[in-house]
Amino acid sequence: MSNGNNKTDKLVLIDGNSIIFRAFYALPPLTNSSGLHTNAVLGFTTMLLKVLEEEKPSHVLVAFDAGKVTFRHEGYAEYKGGRQKTPPELSEQFPLLKELLQAFSIPQFELAGYEADDIIGTLSKLAEDQGKSAVVVSGDKDMLQLASDHVSVLITRKGVSDVERYTPEAIGEKYGISPAQIIDLKGLMGDASDNIPGVPGVGEKTALKLLQEFGTVENVLDRVEEVKGKLRDNIEANMDSARMSKKLATIFREVPLERTLDDIVWNGYENASLATAFRKLEFRALSERLNLGEANKEEIALSAETASKYDVVSVSADGWAGLNDALSEAEALIVEAYGDNPHQTEGIGLAIVAGTTCYVVPFAELRSPEAVPFIQWLEDESATKTGYDTHRSELVLARSGIALRGQTFDVQLAAYLLDPTEADPSLHGLLQRLNLPPILSDDSVYGKGAKFRVPAEAELAKHLAAKVDAVRRLKSLLAEKLESLRMHNLYYELELPLSIVLAGMEKQGITVNANALAELGTEFQRRIEETTNAIYAAAGFEFNIGSTKQLGEVLFDRLELPVVKKTKTGYSTDAEVLEKLEPYHEAVRLIVHYRQLSKLQSTYIEGLTKEIRPEDGKIHTFYKQTIAATGRLSSQFPNLQNIPIRLEEGRQIRKAFVPSEPGWSILAADYSQIELRVLAHISGDEGLKEAFLKGMDVHTKTAMDVFRVESSQVDANMRRQAKAVNFGIVYGISDYGLSQNLNITRREAAEFIEQYFQAFPGVKRYMVDIVEKARKDGYVTTLFDRRRYLPEINHSNFNLRSFAERTAMNTPIQGTAADIIKLAMMRMSEALRDRGLQSRMLLQVHDELVFEVPADELEIMKELVPEVMSKALPLDVPLLADVSVGTNWYEAK
DNA sequence: TTACTCACG
DNA sequence: ACGTACGTGAGTAAG
Numbered sequence: 034m035s036n037g038n039n040k041t042d043k044l045v046l047i048d049g050n051s052i053i054f055r056a057f058y059a060l061p062p063l064t065n066s067s068g069l070h071t072n073a074v075l076g077f078t079t080m081l082l083k084v085l086e087e088e089k090p091s092h093v094l095v096a097f098d099a100g101k102v103t104f105r106h107e108g109y110a111e112y113k114g115g116r117q118k119t120p121p122e123l124s125e126q127f128p129l130l131k132e133l134l135q136a137f138s139i140p141q142f143e144l145a146g147y148e149a150d151d152i153i154g155t156l157s158k159l160a161e162d163q164g165k166s167a168v169v170v171s172g173d174k175d176m177l178q179l180a181s182d183h184v185s186v187l188i189t190r191k192g193v194s195d196v197e198r199y200t201p202e203a204i205g206e207k208y209g210i211s212p213a214q215i216i217d218l219k220g221l222m223g224d225a226s227d228n229i230p231g232v233p234g235v236g237e238k239t240a241l242k243l244l245q246e247f248g249t250v251e252n253v254l255d256r257v258e259e260v261k262g263k264l265r266d267n268i269e270a271n272m273d274s275a276r277m278s279k280k281l282a283t284i285f286r287e288v289p290l291e292r293t294l295d296d297i298v299w300n301g302y303e304n305a306s307l308a309t310a311f312r313k314l315e316f317r318a319l320s321e322r323l324n325l326g327e328a329n330k331e332e333i334a335l336s337a338e339t340a341s342k343y344d345v346v347s348v349s350a351d352g353w354a355g356l357n358d359a360l361s362e363a364e365a366l367i368v369e370a371y372g373d374n375p376h377q378t379e380g381i382g383l384a385i386v387a388g389t390t391c392y393v394v395p396f397a398e399l400r401s402p403e404a405v406p407f408i409q410w411l412e413d414e415s416a417t418k419t420g421y422d423t424h425r426s427e428l429v430l431a432r433s434g435i436a437l438r439g440q441t442f443d444v445q446l447a448a449y450l451l452d453p454t455e456a457d458p459s460l461h462g463l464l465q466r467l468n469l470p471p472i473l474s475d476d477s478v479y480g481k482g483a484k485f486r487v488p489a490e491a492e493l494a495k496h497l498a499a500k501v502d503a504v505r506r507l508k509s510l511l512a513e514k515l516e517s518l519r520m521h522n523l524y525y526e527l528e529l530p531l532s533i534v535l536a537g538m539e540k541q542g543i544t545v546n547a548n549a550l551a552e553l554g555t556e557f558q559r560r561i562e563e564t565t566n567a568i569y570a571a572a573g574f575e576f577n578i579g580s581t582k583q584l585g586e587v588l589f590d591r592l593e594l595p596v597v598k599k600t601k602t603g604y605s606t607d608a609e610v611l612e613k614l615e616p617y618h619e620a621v622r623l624i625v626h627y628r629q630l631s632k633l634q635s636t637y638i639e640g641l642t643k644e645i646r647p648e649d650g651k652i653h654t655f656y657k658q659t660i661a662a663t664g665r666l667s668s669q670f671p672n673l674q675n676i677p678i679r680l681e682e683g684r685q686i687r688k689a690f691v692p693s694e695p696g697w698s699i700l701a702a703d704y705s706q707i708e709l710r711v712l713a714h715i716s717g718d719e720g721l722k723e724a725f726l727k728g729m730d731v732h733t734k735t736a737m738d739v740f741r742v743e744s745s746q747v748d749a750n751m752r753r754q755a756k757a758v759n760f761g762i763v764y765g766i767s768d769y770g771l772s773q774n775l776n777i778t779r780r781e782a783a784e785f786i787e788q789y790f791q792a793f794p795g796v797k798r799y800m801v802d803i804v805e806k807a808r809k810d811g812y813v814t815t816l817f818d819r820r821r822y823l824p825e826i827n828h829s830n831f832n833l834r835s836f837a838e839r840t841a842m843n844t845p846i847q848g849t850a851a852d853i854i855k856l857a858m859m860r861m862s863e864a865l866r867d868r869g870l871q872s873r874m875l876l877q878v879h880d881e882l883v884f885e886v887p888a889d890e891l892e893i894m895k896e897l898v899p900e901v902m903s904k905a906l907p908l909d910v911p912l913l914a915d916v917s918v919g920t921n922w923y924e925a926k
Numbered sequence: 927t928t929a930c931t932c933a934c935g
Numbered sequence: 936a937c938g939t940a941c942g943t944g945a946g947t948a949a950g
Contacts, residue, residue, distance in 0.1 A: 580948055581930055600930070607931060632932060635946055663942060665935085672944045675934035683933080708935090708941095761940065770940030831937045843941045847935095851942095879935040879942085 044160050044297070045090040046153040048171035049097040049141065053077050053130055055172040056193045057123045062830060065315040070122040074129045074314060076193040080170070081137070082319070084187070084196075088168050093299040094156060095134055095141045096149035104146050105281050112281060113227050120829045129314065136310035137302045147288050150175060154284035157184045159294055170196070175224070177204055178215035178284060210244050220250040220279025231278045232271045239264065250279045312465065344390045345498040347490060353403035356394070359387035360410045365419045365504040368426035368437075369497055370396075371485065374670040375428035376539070376646075376653045381487055384497035386505050391498035395490065399433060414438040419508045421445050421460060421500070424532040424658060431540055444504050446528055447511040449659035450520055453821055458659055460503050469506060472499040523817050523852075528658065531855050534862045534874075535656045535666070542651030542693075543673070543875045543883070546921075547642055549689040554638035557630050564627045571620035578627055581606050592618055629682065637677065637686045644671045651693065656877070663844050664819045664851040666877060674878045676922075690922035692885040700872075700891070701925040702898045702916040703881035706731055707850045708763045714908040715816065715845060718795025725910035732756040738792030739785060758785050762796060763846055765839025800842050807841035815848035816906070817856075853912070854880060857905035864901055870894070883922065891918060 056076025063072040085093070105112045134141050142152050153169055153176070160167040161183045169176050172189045180186050180201050187196040201212050210218065221240035223231020235243075243260075247253040254272050257265055268275070308325040311317075348356050363385040372378035380396035398404060410416050411430065416439050420426055423440040430437045448455070448463050455466070461474040478496045479485050487493060515521045569575045572592065576583045585604030588594045594617045598605040608628070614621045644652045652671065660667040668674040676690070677683025692699055704710075709731055713721040724734040736747040736755035747755075754775055761771045772782035790797035804826070807813050812822040821844045826837040854877065861874055861882065872890050876883035882902070886894045895916055902914035919925040 577948085579946095582948075602929065605930085628932080632946080636933070636944095640945070661942060665942060667943055669944065672934080675932090675944065677933060679934080703935095764939095764941040767938095767940060769938060774940070832939075835937085836939070839940070847941065850935095881935085 042091040042160075042165040042294075043088060044092040044094070044156065044165060044167035044294070045084055045088050046156055046167055046169050047081070047084075047093075047095045048149045048153060048169070048173065048176065049095040049130070050149050051172040052080060052170065052189070052193065053123070053126065055189050056080065057120075057126070059193050062122065062828075062833065064824070065313075069129065070126055071129065071314050071316075073123055073126045074133060075316060075319075077130055078133065078316065078319060080189070080193040080196075081139075082323075084168070084170055090168070090299060092160075092165075092294055092297045093139045094153075094297040095139055096152040096156075097141060097143040098148045099143035099145045102146070103148055104285070105148075109277055109281060111228050121827075122829065133310050133314065136306040138306070139299060139302075140297045142290065142292065144288060144290065147285065151285040151288045152290065154179055154286040155288040155290055156294070156297070158286045160184070163294065165294070175215065175219065175282060175284065178212050178282075180204055180212040208241055210241065214244050214249070216279050216282045217244055217248075217250045217253075219282030220275050221253070223278055224282065227281070229278045229281050230271075230274045232268055232275050234264070234267045250275050312471075342389065343386065343498065343502055345393065345494050346390055347393045347395075347494040349395050349398055349490065353401070353407070355390070356385070356392040357403075357406040359385070359390065359392060360406065360416070362387035363410070363416075363418070365501050365508065366426070367421060367497055367501040367504060368429050369500070370425075370429045371479070371487070375425045375655055376432070376670070378425075378429050378432070380429055380433065382493060382497055384501040386498070386501045391501050393494040393497045395493075396433075399435070408435055412436050412438050417441040419444070419504060421504050422458075424536050427533070427536040428539060428655070431536075440533065441529070442508055442512065443529060443532065444507045444511060445659055446532060447515060447524060448507075450524055450528060450819065451511065451514055451518070453659070453664065453819070454662045460500055460507075463507065464503055467507075467510065469503075469510075472496075472503050518818075518820065520818055520820065523819060527817065527852070527855055527859065531859055532658055534858055535658065537862075538874055538876070539653050539655055541873050541875060542646070542649065542653040543885075544650055544691050544693040545641060545645050545652050546689045546691050547645050547650070550638050550642050550686070553685055553689070554634060554642075557634045557638060561627065561630045561634060564623055564630060568620050568623045568627060571618070571623060578624060579631065584624070588614065588618075588621075592620070594618060594621075629680065633677065633683050633686065637683070640671055641686070641689070649693075654876075661851075662821055663847040664815065664855075665847065665879060666851075666855075673876055678926075684923060687923035688921050691920065694885070694887065697885050697887050698891060698918050698920060699922050699925045700884045700886045700894055700898065700916065700918045701881055701922065702884075702902060702914045703878075704850070704854065704902060705913040705915055707853065707880050707912065708846050709759060710908060710910050710912060711816075711846050711849045711853070712763065712796065712799070713910045715849065716793075716795045716799035717909070718793045718799070720793050721796060722910050732759060735759055735789070735792075739788045741788075754785070758789055761786070762789065763843060765842035766800070767835070767839065803845060804838050804841050807837070813841050813844050815845050815852050817849065817852040819848050819852060821848070850880065853906050854882070854902075857902045858882065860901045860905060861898065864897060868893075868897075883925070886918070 053073045057073035060072040060076045062070060063075060065071050131141060144152060157167045157169060157179050161181060165183070167184045169179055169184060169186045171186070174188055176186050176188070177199050180199050182201070186199045188199060189195065190197050204210065204212055218240050219229060219231065221232050221235050221243060222237050223229045243253050247256060253268065254275065257268050260268060304325055307323070308320060311320040311325060346355055365386050367384040369381040369383065370378040371381055382396050383394045385392050394407070399408065412435060418439050419442040420440060421443065422445045423437070423443040427437040427440070445458055448458065459475060461472055464471050473496060478488060478492070515524050565578065568578060572587060576587050578584060582603060584606050588606065589596050589604050594614050596604060597610045597613050608625065611621050611625050641652065646653065652673065654668045654673045655670050657667045657669060677686050690699065710725055713725055720738065724731050732752050732755045733744060733747050735758060736751040737744055739755055739758060740751055757771065757775050761774070764770070766786055768779050768783035768786055771785065772779045775782065803813060807823050807826045811824065811826070812820050814820050823837040823841055825833040826841065828834045828837065858874065858877060865872055865874065870890055870893070872884050872886040872894050874882060874884050882898065884894065884898065895918065899914040899916045903912045905912070917925045
């Protein structure tokens with residue numbers, strides 16, 4: 034960016050402390066991926082860009098306060114006393130801002146003993162003396178005293194980038210005084226934020242009236258006998274305070290800076306430096322707005338090339354010989370494909386790195402006869418491979434009939450274990466977070482969304498080479514980190530082998546009967562139409578029931594039902610709201626039913642039907658192993674972990690999930706109360722342990738203890754409430770949450786919790802201890818040493834901190850349960866293989882495993898599965914799994 | 927794309 | 936005083 038030649042010089046002088054404070058409180062808390070807060074820097078930058086663009090300055094300076102003590106404290110030790118300590122979320126942003134300003138090539142001054150105001154006052158005076166104009170930017174109206182014919186002052190209004198421009202005329206119009214009188218104004222009215230007393234009882238109104246009459250503080254004091262009544266007494270009693278306050282408010286414009294205006298000449302910023310700074314801060318939108326993308330790209334490519342030297346060999350140009358010779362030395366593998374669903378993805382290319390050479394293979398080349406050794410290597414179990422998302426790679430290659438084997442390190446999976454909350458799993462992002470030499474992002478190479486294209490071969494080869502080199506660079510680093518955090522066991526013994534088991538389950542798929550779905554769909558459709566008509570009749574007119582906006586208008590504007598809850602964009606119409614509205618209008622019950630039916634129809638009947646693959650009549654889901662922060666799996670394309678079960682109408686969907694071979698059965702086994710059992714184990718609570726050891730119904734036992742009654746006195750309602758309390762305990766209890774769930778008052782909910790903790794003191798101790806531990810360590814772990822960081826556990830914001838506390842309580846429980854079932858899956862996979870069984874493990878639904886089983890293995894499997902699940906991990910309480918069998922998933926209940 | 931709603935454990 | 940239960944994925948409407 035260049036300013037061109039300004040005819041007249043213009044200075045922009047920014048009060049750094051003032052603006053960063055404003056920005057911090059104006060923007061919601063934001064963090065970058067490494068947990069650093071960046072909201073104040075972002076707000077500052079937005080303001081800065083706006084001012085630079087509008088003012089087109091020739092000189093720019095950001096001034097900061099230096100240290101705590103200034104010359105003002107010499108006369109008045111309480112100056113700025115009583116201020117709240119700067120929150121750590123803001124303090125940590127000062128170094129970020131200073132670094133960013135460097136990238137902008139903007140000079141920053143600070144001088145011990147002086148405030149930013151004084152530096153700015155001094156420089157603006159220098160500018161005036163030299164006939165230059167200046168713009169002062171601050172959030173503090175004290176600065177208005179600097180306004181003159183040459184100096185205008187921008188004061189932030191709301192937020193940061195909305196500013197108001199003050200010239201002497203504007204100040205005159207608004208306050209009826211001159212800039213010079215601003216200090217008199219402060220002298221009289223004081224300034225609470227700086228702890229400047231002024232004259233007690235004199236506010237802005239009175240002070241302005243006095244100044245209009247007397248002009249200055251000194252004149253007010255000299256002619257105080259002309260003032261009437263109580264005000265006069267006040268002034269007379271506080272003359273010294275007024276004089277001192279005026280002095281404190283006066284900006285000192287003779288700071289011994291030893292700098293000249295030449296030191297703050299600004300010739301614009303370097304795109305590349307700013308691009309780097311924005312990238313670190315993850316200010317992507319700003320980067321885009323300033324068109325730094327290209328600069329970013331060049332700079333990244335440059336640094337990647339200098340950081341890691343390798344030759345790029347593309348087999349379509351240079352033949353296969355080199356690659357085939359290098360296979361035994363291969364250190365890393367990339368299988369590149371596009372599309373999110375690995376069962377439908379199209380391969381783009383592969384790359385391996387060996388020594389100083391990266392070999393790149395366009396996907397189509399795999400069909401070449403010369404590719405045979407390479408394919409043999411891919412399928413060779415003993416040829417170990419380090420890759421990135423090898424689970425996906427296996428599925429992608431399987432589509433071309435290639436069986437990937439020998440995956441012994443997956444960089445993505447390792448990175449997930451090291452920080453499972455990290456949202457960006459890309460190699461590009463990973464390198465960035467670890468401060469390693471970067472590579473281009475996939476988005477910048479391929480374009481995103483509709484703009485996606487595979488670039489010309491040379492560019493593609495370069496990118497894949499950079500990726501495979503990055504995988505190699507990351508491997509040893511991540512492997513070491515796993516060791517040092519004692520997570521190698523979890524990684525090598527559980528997650529990595531599990532990824533192969535998962536790929537097997539996904540490739541196997543589950544047969545879904547499209548006709549059964551279609552029949553159900555016809556029935557649902559009929560009822561949807563019926564319900565739609567009934568709703569129109571009840572309402573008296575037609576509208577789009579599926580539009581929450583229209584529905585809200587109908588319910589609350591036209592039918593005038595009471596508003597229960599609002600969303601940030603309008604009326605809430607969710608199930609909880611509708612439940613409360615039922616008594617008011619007959620349409621409400623129908624709407625609830627309509628919602629149920631249309632959910633079933635669109636998500637399950639239509640959604641699942643689309644996912645049935647015509648070749649084999651099966652649905653192949655994709656389990657993501659690196660999404661859930663607790664260690665659970667997630668299921669996509671489609672999600673088979675949320676197939677309806679709670680309501681009978683939806684549960685019918687499960688009838689369409691059938692065995693793939695005639696005469697086989699579906700076998701489902703689920704853990705009974707696994708999370709509460711885990712809680713009993715890790716908390717060591719005697720009462721809870723006893724309940725499980727004696728085989729009691731845990732919700733009934735909870736009801737007995739919370740309500741202090743005998744088991745015979747526990748009715749259905751008490752059990753229901755106790756069950757909700759147990760859920761609450763697992764989720765990280767709060768009285769508010771429980772009260773919402775049970776529709777009771779917060780006080781009553783708090784009472785339940787109190788009773789619960791009295792009955793189960795071990796659980797209480799666990800909750801207190803785990804939060805304490807999280808505060809101390811910054812993370813919590815599961816029994817298998819899976820780890821989750823909770824950077825917000827010490828946050829000053831109540832909501833963020835409370836969320837982190839509940840997460841601290843929940844994650845070890847949910848996460849350990851996830852560990853256990855993952856281990857059970859490994860054991861089952863081994864058991865099926867070792868015993869030569871034909872039965873197949875098809876699905877995992879958090880605490881449930883689904884198999885298809887031939888008739889002659891039914892008896893074995895009914896024993897084996899629950900046994901393996903129960904023994905997956907010995908706890909202080911028994912782990913139980915219930916098993917059931919049917920001709921479809923519905924019947925296996 | 928974002929917001930809302932709702933299916934599951 | 937603050938105002939959310941923990942963890943997910945997917946469909947629809949609407950900007």
